Amino acid sequence: MIRIENVAVTLGESRILDGVDASIPDGQFVGLVGPNGAGKTTLLRAMNGALSPDSGRVLVGDDAMADLSSKAGSRRVATVPQETTLSFDFDVRNVVAMGRNPYRTRFGNDADGRTGDAVENGGRDVVERAMERTDVARFADRSITAVSGGERQRVLLARALAQDTPVLLLDEPTASLDINHQVRTFELVRELVREGKTVVAAIHDLNLAAHYCDTLLLLDSGSVLASGPPAEVLAERTLREAFDARAVVSSHPVTGSTYVTALPEQSARREGDGRIHVVGGGGTVSRLLYVLSAAGYDVSVGVLNEGDSDLETARLLGLETVVEEPFAPIGSDALESLEAEIRDSDLTVLGDVEIGSGNLVNLEAVSEADSVVVVEERPFEARNYAGSTAVALYRELCERGRVVAPDDLLSAVEDAFAGESR
Template structure:
């Protein structure tokens, strides 16, 4: 038995590629010089806003649409030189729409995937029946085998169409929004299935609407916008806030997905940037959320003193913010406390979030203006404290008066003492 991964590594010819594909429909340019490569045993995700050209790209990859210029190759051969049956033996696809108007049963619908393997008058044999049964089982539709496909929900029909593509037993799958009609459980299971097929040596190119699912399950992403490739590569290289801003015209915060080695994209509402310096005091998820929300809003944030490895310290690391840390379970040393105190004194505001802790009281005391996140385990600070939710932190900080320079504060302090 051959090792699909070894075969993938040893084959220098991509199983599927597009080079400088351009397509115009109705006098409108839909794709302009789009290029992509899908290696054997990989999952390539097409992402981008609505109307970016993802479906048109997939149609050219499966040869249902001929490009005006450029070349699509499958296993090294130009796809335009292959017959329809030859293409269907190499590339299987699922459409975005799940409308099926005929009263076929689920089994009959999946059996259609065997058509490319049968001669004109040839009947299905035991191998075909086994392929159909295996495909229905893997797509979790075997229990619907004898039901009319029109009686199923949109999500169930989508899985039937995936089973039909699996029954085709091709080296390449081209999937147009394979999770769009599925609940989160079936969406995850579908992409787990696709990833498993890739580990077995198949190749999948899929248009995926959900950026976070795409980041988690795709080996590479191709970001399309206005019919052009804006970025391509590993998910972390593609899903970056400036790139997403250019493609989607949306503000985003990119961090890490919990429990997965993949970026997490969070869309943010349009707001005026908060041009303030903020020091966050506290630990845990609430402090991490405060750092993320403030950074996303345009503030310059720091955090500390926190234990190394704490959620707030990790979020600061992800966002390239300064974090004053000490080893886990260690006491706060004088140097770390002094650095955090200096950051708090220089900041326009100090935000208290999560568990502040007694060791950080000197840091809090150095603040002129304090915003406490609702629910934070923080000391009562009287009139100089504003309370806000994490989501409202940017507005709360922006509404504070700008701190005077350090020299002015010292003058104010002496004047108050003189009075």
């Protein structure tokens, strides 16, 4: 559907794009990722014909976008810009209906010269469906100047859907949206792709891009640094080169998609400065083990049963482990080893693990730790199978320690060790 051939763009004194080549097949969701200033927005503008390259070309189908008229190009490609000033006092429905402009002649007829109620009703149906799919129909009669920034972004998406093109370009489509509408927007995009639309989106959040996109195109300094499936593009060495940042790449324990976690610079702390024992199980701490190990901490983990995916991760990383037989409750020998590990550690991390009668002693052992960080993704009542005793122990740990989401673990650990040094 889209071929980008040796595209170069210079704006002022700066070379923004420098020989970009890419091929995007039909029915794909492609994410443009890269640091600020890499050229993502400029490439989107070249793709929709708003900007003519200094050299090279962008073809949609068999036609170069630069050779198409504005209306012809707008029937091929619809764009949701990152920022648009809408100061006119039109209601939301009329703004969305502007997406139908490429199909109207100067006399108000459709592109084939037909007139009549059937054509007008068809256009209205497209507009109404676009508003329903983007969750803006409920304020369709409100002035565009009276909606929030996030609502306005969804209105612009609805306008692009009403344009009814085979290609949709999105420039940071979720930048102004809350987490709920971020997910709903990307779920909608995936649905559009399943229906046959080709979507290219500049995405700031690498983890959202990895989860939803079929392919990623990583730009750096105006050139393509890497392209392909997210697991191949988001390699640690490549991220270091593009973003000048340390990161660990793992699989998300829930979704299974590639997951990137930024790490503090190694120079900020001494290698091995701080011993941490992690209590987990059932795959709840695999990503945390990757992150803590990559950050340079001396990590141990357990008690874990043979066959547990957390144990497999620990062994892959070469971490010290406390192990029990498959499906067995924690016995006296394993408990003794667990208590010794906790005593020898500067900090104990309790993962979002399920607690039953077989591993309740994990909580009892953690309660003896000097310093505790509790990682919580699910409410404890949703993973407690050991009754009121477990509830009391967990509450005590939460009150005495620090409760964080998985993405905040590193900062909590850094704060804990900084507090000790003071």
